[in-house]
Amino acid sequence: MTNPSSIASRVPAGRNRASATSVAARVAWVMVVGVFLCFFALPIAWMLLAPTRSDAGIVHGAPFTFGSLDDLAASWRHLYDFQSHAIVTWVGNSALYSFSALAITLVTAVPAGYALATTRFRGRVALLTATLMVMLMPNATLVLPLYLEMNALGLDGSRLSVILPLSFFPFGVYLTYIYYSTTVSGDLLDAARMDGASEWTVFRRIALPLARPVVALVAFFSFVESWNNFFLPFVMLPDSEQYPAQVGLNTLLTASPMFNSSSGISEILRPELALAALLTSIPVLIVFLFSQRALVSGMTAGATKE
Amino acid sequence: MVATGTPQARVGASRPGIRAAKPRGRRVGSGRVGYLFVAGYTILLLLFGVAPVAYALWLSVTNSSGQLVGLGNFTRVFADYRFGPVFAHIGLYLVLWLISLMVLVVTLALMLHGRLKRTSAVVRFLCYLPGAFAGASSVLIWLILLDPVASPIGPVLRAVGWSSAAQVVAPENLPVIFMIIAFWTGAGSWIVIMYGALNGIPHEVIEAARIDGAGALQIALRIQLPMLRKWIAYMLILAFAGGAQLFVEPQLVGTASFGQVPDDWSPNQLSYQYAFVAADFNGAAAIAVVLLVLSLGCAAAAVFKAGLFERGHS
Incomplete structure (x- = not known):
C-alpha cells in the first residue's frame, strides 16, 4: 500500500540525520494502520465472499476465496425460499x-x-x-x-x-x-x-x-x-x-x-x-x-x- | 454551506447559537406565520417526544388500576434480582467501549492526520464503511466471524481459549463482543469527525511548534489533544448515552447463544421483559424512566457543558 522508500524520500533534506528513526516510525505507522484496516475492511470482504461458497466450503476451505456462481445461486434460492420469499x-x-x-x-x-x-x-x-x-x-x-x-x-x-x-x-x-x-x-x-x-x-x-x-x-x-x-x-x-x-x-x-x-x-x-x-x-x-x-x-x- | 465546501472548513467554524442567531434584518416574519411553519413538527414533537415521556412518567408512579403509588414501582424494580445485574453488565460494557473509543479513535485520527493525503482518505473511508451494517447485520456477521469453526481468524480465537461458538458467546465474554461490534460499526464516523476537528487547528500553531523542535508525539500531546478535548467529551457523552440503551445486540446474541444468555442482559431488555412477558406496564415504565433520566442527563451535558452548542448570551 505504501512504499517506505518513497515516504523516506519525502522527508525534508534538513532532517536526514533522523531518517533512520523516521523510517522506523513510518513502518510502525503502516503496521498499526494496517491492523486497523484489516479489522474494519476484512469482515466486509468476508461478507461479500461468503454467499458465493457453500457452508462446508466456508468451514473447511481457505478463508477469503471466491466460491462459485452456482453456490451463490444456491444461497439465494435458500434465502428466497425461506417462509415463501x-x-x-x-x-x-x-x-x-x-x-x-x-x-x-x-x-x-x-x-x-x-x-x-x-x-x-x-x-x-x-x-x-x-x-x-x-x-x-x-x-x-x-x-x-x-x-x-x-x-x-x-x-x-x-x-x-x-x-x-x-x-x-x-x-x-x-x-x-x-x-x-x-x-x-x-x-x-x-x-x-x-x-x-x-x-x-x-x-x-x-x-x-x-x-x-x-x-x-x-x-x-x-x-x-x-x-x-x-x-x-x-x-x-x-x-x-x-x-x-x-x-x-x-x-x-x-x-x-x-x-x-x-x-x-x-x-x-x-x-x-x-x-x-x-x-x-x-x-x-x-x-x-x-x-x-x-x-x-x-x-x-x-x-x-x- | 452545510452540504458544500470541505468538512475541514465547517469544523470549528463559528456557528450561531440558539440565542445568538437572532433573525436578521429590519422586518422579520411575524409570529403567527412562524407558528404555522413549525406546527407540523411541533405536533410530532408533542405526540412522539413529549407524550410518551409524560405517559411513561405517569405509568411509573401509578399501578395497573391507575392509582398513584408514589415511588412504589421504582422500589419494586430496584429490588428485582435482575436489576443489579443488568446495570452491572451495561456498566462493564460501557467502560470497555468508552476506553476503546477514546484511546483508539483519537490515536487513529492523529496517526491519519497530516500524512499521505490520498492514503489517509482511503483508510478513513474504509473505517467508516462498516457503519452501514449497524444493527442486526453487524451482529449476524460477527456471530459467524467469532465462531472458531468457520472464522478466518479461527486459530487466533482458539489461542485465546475460545474453541467453540458456545464458548465465545458465554455471558462473561459479551461486554467484549459488544465492544468489538460497536467499535466496528461506530468508530469510523468518529475517526472521520476527529480528523475534521484536527483540520480545524490552525496550521501556524503546528508549524510554530515544529520549528521549536517539537516532534510528532509532542505536537499530538501538547497541542492537538488539548484542542480536541471538547470533541472527545462530546463523543464520550453520546457514546455513553447510546451504549446504555443497548438492545439489538444482546437480543440477537441471546437468541443465538444456545440458551446461555438470558433475555434480560441489558436494562432495555429488562424493561421489554416487564412489558411483554410479565405484562407489567408500570414496572416497564419505571425502568424506562430510569433510562430516560440517564439519556436526558447526557443530552443536557452535551448541550450545556461540552460547550459545542454555543448558546450565546442574551
Whole structure:
C-alpha cells in the first residue's frame, strides 16, 4: 500500500540525520494502520465472499476465496425460499417505512427549521432547546414509552405505529435551522417581503429552492436511521408479514440451526445469513458511499470553537 | 454551506447559537406565520417526544388500576434480582467501549492526520464503511466471524481459549463482543469527525511548534489533544448515552447463544421483559424512566457543558 522508500524520500533534506528513526516510525505507522484496516475492511470482504461458497466450503476451505456462481445461486434460492420469499417482503416493508417517514420528516422539518431560523415567535427558544435535547438522546430511549403510548391508543401492531414515530426527526429540524441561519441572507428575504410577497410566497419561492443541499442531508440521515432501526419495529409489530429487514434478520437467525440446535431443519446457514445481512444493508451502503462528507457536516453542525 | 465546501472548513467554524442567531434584518416574519411553519413538527414533537415521556412518567408512579403509588414501582424494580445485574453488565460494557473509543479513535485520527493525503482518505473511508451494517447485520456477521469453526481468524480465537461458538458467546465474554461490534460499526464516523476537528487547528500553531523542535508525539500531546478535548467529551457523552440503551445486540446474541444468555442482559431488555412477558406496564415504565433520566442527563451535558452548542448570551 505504501512504499517506505518513497515516504523516506519525502522527508525534508534538513532532517536526514533522523531518517533512520523516521523510517522506523513510518513502518510502525503502516503496521498499526494496517491492523486497523484489516479489522474494519476484512469482515466486509468476508461478507461479500461468503454467499458465493457453500457452508462446508466456508468451514473447511481457505478463508477469503471466491466460491462459485452456482453456490451463490444456491444461497439465494435458500434465502428466497425461506417462509415463501419473506426476505422480499421484509425489504419492501423497510422501504415503505423508511420512505414514508422520510416524506413526513421533510414536509415538517424543512418549514420548521426555516421558521426557527428566520422568524421570531414566543416559544422559539424553548422549541429549539427541546429539539436539541431530543436530538441528542439515543432513539432507543423513547421506544418503550412509545409502545406504552401506542398500546393505550390501540395503535400498536399497526404500520403507523412505526412510521409516525420514525417521522419525528428533530435532527432534521436542527440541520435545517443551522442551514437557514448561516446560508440564507435575511436581506434577501426582507427584500422579497418589501416587494409585497406573503410569508408563504417567500418560503415557497426563495427559501425552498435554496434548501436543496440540506434536504439531501436530512434525507440521508433520516433514511439511514429509519432503515437501521431494530428496536421500534421489533416492539411494535407482532406479525412477520409487517417486519422490516432488520427484524427479519432476527427471524432468520432464530430459524438457523447454526446457533439454535432446537430449531427445525432449515437451509439458512452461514452463506444465507451473510447474503441476507448484505442484501438488507445495500440501500444504506449506497447512501454511505456518497455521504462521508455529509456525515461530517451533519455531526459537526452547530458546533463552535472557543 | 452545510452540504458544500470541505468538512475541514465547517469544523470549528463559528456557528450561531440558539440565542445568538437572532433573525436578521429590519422586518422579520411575524409570529403567527412562524407558528404555522413549525406546527407540523411541533405536533410530532408533542405526540412522539413529549407524550410518551409524560405517559411513561405517569405509568411509573401509578399501578395497573391507575392509582398513584408514589415511588412504589421504582422500589419494586430496584429490588428485582435482575436489576443489579443488568446495570452491572451495561456498566462493564460501557467502560470497555468508552476506553476503546477514546484511546483508539483519537490515536487513529492523529496517526491519519497530516500524512499521505490520498492514503489517509482511503483508510478513513474504509473505517467508516462498516457503519452501514449497524444493527442486526453487524451482529449476524460477527456471530459467524467469532465462531472458531468457520472464522478466518479461527486459530487466533482458539489461542485465546475460545474453541467453540458456545464458548465465545458465554455471558462473561459479551461486554467484549459488544465492544468489538460497536467499535466496528461506530468508530469510523468518529475517526472521520476527529480528523475534521484536527483540520480545524490552525496550521501556524503546528508549524510554530515544529520549528521549536517539537516532534510528532509532542505536537499530538501538547497541542492537538488539548484542542480536541471538547470533541472527545462530546463523543464520550453520546457514546455513553447510546451504549446504555443497548438492545439489538444482546437480543440477537441471546437468541443465538444456545440458551446461555438470558433475555434480560441489558436494562432495555429488562424493561421489554416487564412489558411483554410479565405484562407489567408500570414496572416497564419505571425502568424506562430510569433510562430516560440517564439519556436526558447526557443530552443536557452535551448541550450545556461540552460547550459545542454555543448558546450565546442574551
